[in-house]
Amino acid sequence: MSEGHWIVNTVIAGHPMAFNMDTLLTMWAAMAFLIVVAFVVTRKLSIFPGKLQYVIEGLLGYFDGLIKSMINKDGEKHFPLIASLFLFIVTANLMGQLPLKMLELKHGEFASPTNDINMTAGLAVIVLVYYVTAGLIKKKGKFLLHEFSFVGIISMLVEILELFTRPLTLALRLFGNILAGEILIGALLGICAWGLPLPIMFFEILVACVQALVFTMLTTVYIASAVNEEH
Amino acid sequence: MEEVKTISDLAQLGAGIAMGFGAVGAGLGIGIATKGLLESIARQPEIAGKAVGFFLVGAALAEACAIYALVIAMKLSGMMG
Numbered sequence: 581m582s583e584g585h586w587i588v589n590t591v592i593a594g595h596p597m598a599f600n601m602d603t604l605l606t607m608w609a610a611m612a613f614l615i616v617v618a619f620v621v622t623r624k625l626s627i628f629p630g631k632l633q634y635v636i637e638g639l640l641g642y643f644d645g646l647i648k649s650m651i652n653k654d655g656e657k658h659f660p661l662i663a664s665l666f667l668f669i670v671t672a673n674l675m676g677q678l679p680l681k682m683l684e685l686k687h688g689e690f691a692s693p694t695n696d697i698n699m700t701a702g703l704a705v706i707v708l709v710y711y712v713t714a715g716l717i718k719k720k721g722k723f724l725l726h727e728f729s730f731v732g733i734i735s736m737l738v739e740i741l742e743l744f745t746r747p748l749t750l751a752l753r754l755f756g757n758i759l760a761g762e763i764l765i766g767a768l769l770g771i772c773a774w775g776l777p778l779p780i781m782f783f784e785i786l787v788a789c790v791q792a793l794v795f796t797m798l799t800t801v802y803i804a805s806a807v808n809e810e811h
Numbered sequence: 812m813e814e815v816k817t818i819s820d821l822a823q824l825g826a827g828i829a830m831g832f833g834a835v836g837a838g839l840g841i842g843i844a845t846k847g848l849l850e851s852i853a854r855q856p857e858i859a860g861k862a863v864g865f866f867l868v869g870a871a872l873a874e875a876c877a878i879y880a881l882v883i884a885m886k887l888s889g890m891m892g
Contacts, residue, residue: 749875752875752878752879752882753875753878753879755882756875756878756879756881757871757878790867790868790871793867793868794868794871794872794875797868
């Protein structure tokens, strides 16, 4: 749960800093898992794919189609960010269903790294910086600017407001969904620990995949809205 | 019944109210989304697989409103730092 983070306070170069060590360690575990999977899958690539290559190719091919249909034909340069965001978030979410709580810590417990708002806010800021940069590169000075009229000025103001609300909702949605699932499982554990939380745990597997997909699709939509020309 | 003493007691009440009203919107949203899904499947049964995918994403977006309320409620009741 959120209040139970294993926080380590240090001072780096004169600045006091607090690290949530449980989030950090589980995040590194997810990253290491993805690096190992990527290494293993790309060793023996062949035209007739094996089982693992088939699964990964199908998954990445889905995002390839998504990007081509949502952004445009040369939207493929955004593929690395979008696909790795999905792979990382789905790995991180599903990690919460592993029996990590059997590892004893002094404070807090190991859980899904996305139940820490710092982590999801970091991901959302990455998306914000990326799509603003992509829009600025594509449209130069015309990013956020519309025609000079009443509607154009209003829509520019709305888009400036969206620069704040988009990362906020991205971060809160992922964080809240994962944390709400853990709180729900905890509450049901308190009622009857024998089998009652089990259906919710299955549901959380679905929620983990759907939330990763929602985060990725919204990222794609934001990049598309920044890059594509208006009609 | 005990008298309400501090502001944090009222914050607990506010957390409950926030979560309740937040859940109304999400419930209505998911209900309308399900209605749309069923109508489209009844009209075109062959589209069911594709429609369910969009429905899940839309339902997750509608559910997120309740999740925002949950975050606010947790903030009010002091479960988050």
